[in-house]
Amino acid sequence: MRRPAAPRARRKAAAAPVQRKLLKIDGEPVPVTLKLNPRARQLIVRVHPSTGEVTVVAPSRRSLAHAMEFARKQSDWIAQKLENVPEPVPLGLGRRILYRGESHVIRYGEPGRRPVWIERCEDGERIIRVNGRSEHAARRVLDFLKREARRLLDARAMYYAEVLGVKPSRITVRDTSSRWGSCSSTRNLSFSWRLILAPPFVLEYVVAHEVAHLREMNHGPRFWRLVAELVGNVERPQAWLNEHAALLHRYAPKTVME
Numbered sequence: 001m002r003r004p005a006a007p008r009a010r011r012k013a014a015a016a017p018v019q020r021k022l023l024k025i026d027g028e029p030v031p032v033t034l035k036l037n038p039r040a041r042q043l044i045v046r047v048h049p050s051t052g053e054v055t056v057v058a059p060s061r062r063s064l065a066h067a068m069e070f071a072r073k074q075s076d077w078i079a080q081k082l083e084n085v086p087e088p089v090p091l092g093l094g095r096r097i098l099y100r101g102e103s104h105v106i107r108y109g110e111p112g113r114r115p116v117w118i119e120r121c122e123d124g125e126r127i128i129r130v131n132g133r134s135e136h137a138a139r140r141v142l143d144f145l146k147r148e149a150r151r152l153l154d155a156r157a158m159y160y161a162e163v164l165g166v167k168p169s170r171i172t173v174r175d176t177s178s179r180w181g182s183c184s185s186t187r188n189l190s191f192s193w194r195l196i197l198a199p200p201f202v203l204e205y206v207v208a209h210e211v212a213h214l215r216e217m218n219h220g221p222r223f224w225r226l227v228a229e230l231v232g233n234v235e236r237p238q239a240w241l242n243e244h245a246a247l248l249h250r251y252a253p254k255t256v257m258e
């Protein structure tokens, strides 16, 4: 996927134009979005893991002109990525989703309680109950998942921060396509709301990993020792995420939540 980095354009680029073009792959027209981003180091092709949107980011206007040719050369790679884009699972009544790593079925619940709540039946069946009009069920479930994600991610990040004696400047929860969490040089932590779908040990690992970066802004041996001190085994959650990344992206379309 990588090309040797071209020298960076020094000229200031004008407002980033977004172009849409079609790329023929195996005779099928595939829409491609071309974007200019002066901060990019080289031409890069991306395929969104859940929506299948193909984007080529170009660092300069000059390279933008070669973007389609570049994408064409990556046709096989794009086709393979598109094949892996999973069918989306709507969050409506009767659907099954993962929540905290357990399969839950979404069912109607009598009004009077909260709009959405979790129930566990005697036979072990786990249910996400949602009340109100059925056409609003998916929206309500999504709101619930994001709210729970924010509550839990905030709480766990603050917990690990206290253990390590560090202080994040801001914690954001959003819908990131390629990373589950990140830590910026300005001490901002960012997490994907989809971590609420994964088993607790996975969420714990991602949060501990990013908080540990507030002490060690690298992936050196000291950093990994710190993460292992916080959560023990790090291979198991990493393997789980590698195996289930596409699954977590099946639920609900990409949205941004601050």
Ligand SMILES: [Zn+2]
Pocket (backbone or CB within 6 Å): 209, 213, 219
């Ligand atoms: Zn890291």
